[in-house]
Amino acid sequence: MSVFKKEWRRWGALGVLAAVFLLMPLACGRDKEPPVVTITAPADGGTVSGYVSITVEATDDDSVASVSFIIDDSLAGTLYQPPWEYEWNTLELEEGSTHTIKATALDPSDNEGESDPVTVTVMQPSKPPNTPGAPEGPPAGFVGDALTFRATTTDPDGDSISYQFDWGDETKSDWTDYVTSGEEMEVQKAFDSEGTYTVKVRAKDTYEVTSALSPGLTVVISPVSSTGSIQVNSVPTGAEIWLDGTNTGKTTNALLDKIAPGERTLSLRKEGYADYQATVTVVAEQTAEVNATLERIGEVIWQYETGGEIYSSPAIGSDGTVYVGSSDSKLYAFTPQGDWYWEYGTGLAVKSSPAVGSDGKIYFGSDDTYLHILHPEGVRYREYKTEGYISSSPALGSDGTIYVGCGDDNLWALTSEGKFKWKYITGGDVASSPAIGEDGTIYVGSDDSCLYAINPDRTLKWSYKTGAKVQSSPAIGSDGTVYFGSQDGYVYALDPADGNPKWSHKTGGKVNSSPAIGEDGTIYIGSDDDSLYALNPNDGNVKWSYGTAGFVRSAPAVGADGTIYFGSVDGYIYALRADGTLKWRYETGDAVSSSPAIGADGTIYCGSMDHSLYALSSDSPGLASSPWPKFCHDSQNTGRAGP
Known part of the structure; x- marks a missing residue:
């Protein structure tokens, strides 16, 4: 054997041993240090309510792979990326109950760290605000740009609300100042780096009770280049x-x-x-x-001054003829161009709104106690004397039956020929205008505080008692839900089958206005708190409200483009966009309690206490095709659901 081979064997073996010894510390030094875990919120010994954000701080010399949240020794949830925050719903827990929270964290080597326990007591001083919808804001932006995001929700107790935005970049906004329930809040955010972020928001009331986190808005932030x-x-x-x-x-x-x-x-x-x-x-x-x-709208096309205040809401015939009553005891007919066509005199004020039948006949009531039926030319066809004033507007059944409320406490049913069919007595004057469901049920309010559901054969289906007079005329949703207001300040949604409430919403004043329904189902209705409300049809929560300077007793009308038209006692006729912002307004000479009608060409017809009927320009292409877009359902004021 050569010397070289001998040396190689000797040093080669030593080299292998050296390599083994050098690698041994690496193998023996595999990470065995667990993450350090701390619960930063809620505080140990504190109280919790509503939706609680359990916040954990977890650090490791390598990285943190996951964090688990343990409540009362049961796994509540596990997160695999920061922020390490878990939303805990305490609303179903027993008042005064005590709960223990712990958190554990794993690193990539499966070393587990555990936090000290935190003990909290559940105390619910109030109901939390309703969970906000996804924030509104731009879907895209650039690094460093200040973007504006908006949020709104309501509080079931009417408490003021503060908002906090979660920006999706492991940062949050400060809690905002408190605003009135239903009022929108804006917050700006500039993102520091490009990426896709999910922005969410939560709300809290003045008792610090917090809502759940909202659905997210996706925002794509791009670098500032190539713009x-x-x-x-x-x-x-x-x-x-x-x-x-x-x-x-x-x-x-x-x-x-x-x-x-x-x-x-x-x-x-x-x-x-x-x-x-x-x-x-x-x-x-x-x-x-x-x-x-830009095209000017909201201007007078024509105006006609009658001899008295106009409470009546116009009806439009199939040929475009406009009919309206006046306190000067007359019903008027005008061409679409504003030319006087005819007038028909009764014995007293005509506050009732006319209804136009399929054959062109016009039906309306008067304070003279008569239900009047006219030919399209303004000639009397029939009249029927009731036992009290009629400010209610007639509803026309699919079989021709005429239903109208009366100051004698009755709902009257007359044949298409104006002959007595039956009457149903309530406990008070019936100033509410009836609404007819697709199954023929007649819904009407009374000054006895009740809304009645009456079958076509006069039998009572059900009644629902509110806290004050019901002079609002019902609107009927696509699923048959009955919406109406009461002078107790509430807007109600009732199940058509049994009259049980689906929800109610409290406004700040009497509700004499009648609701209208938008194409997306939104309920629009006015209140004596000077506001028009847009309500969610599912739960009655406020989408937005618009304040005027007077009672809103006019029923809104919804255009095919989503514009909402209504009058106010402050003397203006308003046009609002579907998001509640002002499009235009027109000042009349006095209060406006009349409810607008929308012509096929978009002309807005509405009366005023200044004695005039106004025809105003708009950019709406006619009336919305929703379940109940205006007072008494349609341009003819039939008060009947369905096509």
Whole structure:
């Protein structure tokens, strides 16, 4: 054997041994240190209520793979990425009960760390705010840009509400100042890095009781590069500029910069003008230009002054003829162009709104106690004397039966020929206008505080007692739900089968207004607290409210474009967008309690206490095709659900 081979064997063996010894510390030094886990909220010994965010701080010399939340020795949930926050619903737990919270964390080597336990006591000083919907805000933006996000919800106890946004980047906003239940809150956020973020929000009341976290809004943040611009001009200037459904905070004429390339939706809004909308293609490093001429709306097309105040709500015949009653004891007919067609005199004020039958006959009541039936030419066909004044508006059944409320406490049913069929006595005057369901059930309110459901054969189906007079006329939803208001300040939703309440919403004043229903099911109704409300049909929560300077007793009418039209005792006729913002308003000479009608061409017809009937321009393409878009259901005021 050569010397070289001998040396190799000797040092080669030693080398292998050396390598083994060198690697042994690495193997023996495998990570055995567990994560350090601390519960930072809630505090040990504290009280909890509503939806509680259990917040954990977990650190490890390598990394934290997961955090588990243990409540009363039971696993509540496990998270696999920060933030380490678990939402705990305490609402179903017994008042005064004590609970122990622990958290454990694992690192990649399966070392487990455990927190010290935290003991809390459940105390519910109030009901939590309703869970907010997903925040509203831009779906995209750029790094460093201040983006505006909005949230709103209501509190079942009417408490004021504060909001906190979770930005989805492991940071949160501070709790906002408290605002009134249902009032919208805006918060700005600038993201520091590009990425896709899920923005959520929660609410708390003045008792610190917290709601659940809302659904998320996805926001894509891009780096500031390769952007384009839009120069936005309008005649007249001063229009709000909205981009992709978000108010930019700028008005025309203005330059919008730092806009991501692609197709963007641009909208312009200015009070008294039709909304302008366009699709703009944004190209990197280029400026697109938009030049808009805005269309004036909400102006008088024609006006006719009668001899008395107008409480009556107009009806529109199939040929466009407009019918309306006046306190000067007359019913008037006008052509769509505003030409006087005819007038018919009764013995006393006509506050009842006319209804137009399929054959063109006009049905209406008067304070003279008569139900009047006229030919389309304004000639008397029949009249029927009841036992009290009639301010209720007739509803027309599919079989021709006429239903009308009366100041003699009765709901009257007459044949299409104006002959007595039956009457149903309630415990008070019936100023409410009846509504007829698709199954023929007649719903009507009474001053005895009840809403009645009466079968076509006069038998009582059910009745529901509120806390005060019911002069509101019901609206009927697509599923048959009956919506109406009461002078006790509530808006009610009742099950049509048995009259059991689905929900009720308390406003700040008497509810004499009648509801209308939008195409998405939203319930619109006014209140003597000077506001118009938009309510969620499922739970009665406020989507938004709009304040005027007087009682809102006019029933809203919803246009095919979603615009809501109504009057106020402050003397204005209002047009609001579906999001509750003002589109236009027109000032009449006195209070407006009449409910608007919408012509096929979008003309808005509405009466005023200044004795005049107004025809105003709008950009709505007719009446909405919703289950109950206006007072008495349709342009003919039939008060009957269905097509």
